[in-house]
Amino acid sequence: MPPLFRKFNVEIVNKLGFNKKLKVHCKSGSHDFPITYLNIGESFQFKFTILLTTLYWCNLWQGPNYKHHVVFDAFLPDKDFIDGTCTGMHPNVCMWIAKEDGAYVLNKKFHGEYFMYKWDAPTRNTSEVAPANEYEFNHV
Template identity: 85%
Template sequence: MRKYLLSFFLILISFDSMNSLMPPLFRKFNVEIVNLLGFNKKLKVHCKSGSHDFPITYLNSGEKFQFQFTILLTTLYWCNLWQGPNYKHHVVFDAFLPDKDFIDGTCTGMHRNVCSWIAEEDGIYVINKQFQGEYFMYRWDAPSKNTSTGALASEYEFRNT
């Protein structure tokens, strides 16, 4: 009997360890992108995954684009953002990864079940409720004919909200 209890206990510990490494599968999650660009600039937004391609959306200053999905092991969303009015400044970034570190660290966990990205004049920030502020994540690309991925901020900048 003692051997069975020990085996049962070890199985429980292994499930708990696995849950701490795995994303919360099959739970609903949200991504939102907010336009806080200055000078009433519009923000052009195009988000997609391997299986879903959202239509291009134009956000006025203060507006947000939001979508909801169910977390699976293969869930990955990335977004392209362009600054108006001429849309030459561009950034592309991973808006959601099915990774527990990304969900808990970048998006501040499942308690809010939303990852909030903010477009501002100097780049893209993510809201981090754990530290009650915003983290600077990506710089806008300089205008060019061939814009690819956004430049990761060389040093994360923390700003209280």
């Protein structure tokens, strides 16, 4: 069981090289954050209360042309995700880091940044999507 009714944070950090901007769009089934553009070293953070239905996913695009894209589950209401993927309830944050080769998560089990997702190859269609399991969970 996840730690229900506790506060939690998700943070996205731009650590891309070559002074590239990062385009960020995070949402859930009930909340859609505005698209945000981050300069090198800047971060986007949101806070929420953990419920059984609390699911957030994020789309990231690597500037300057925003053709490299990645979509991932930024938070799942699962104890294994909170403790295994993120840093647990202390300090109650899941920090995602965008780098040149993909998206990393700060993970205390591995004592630092852990590689999670590679950027998609650039295509003409880089529209937003939800992760496959996210779509099924919210729309079944």
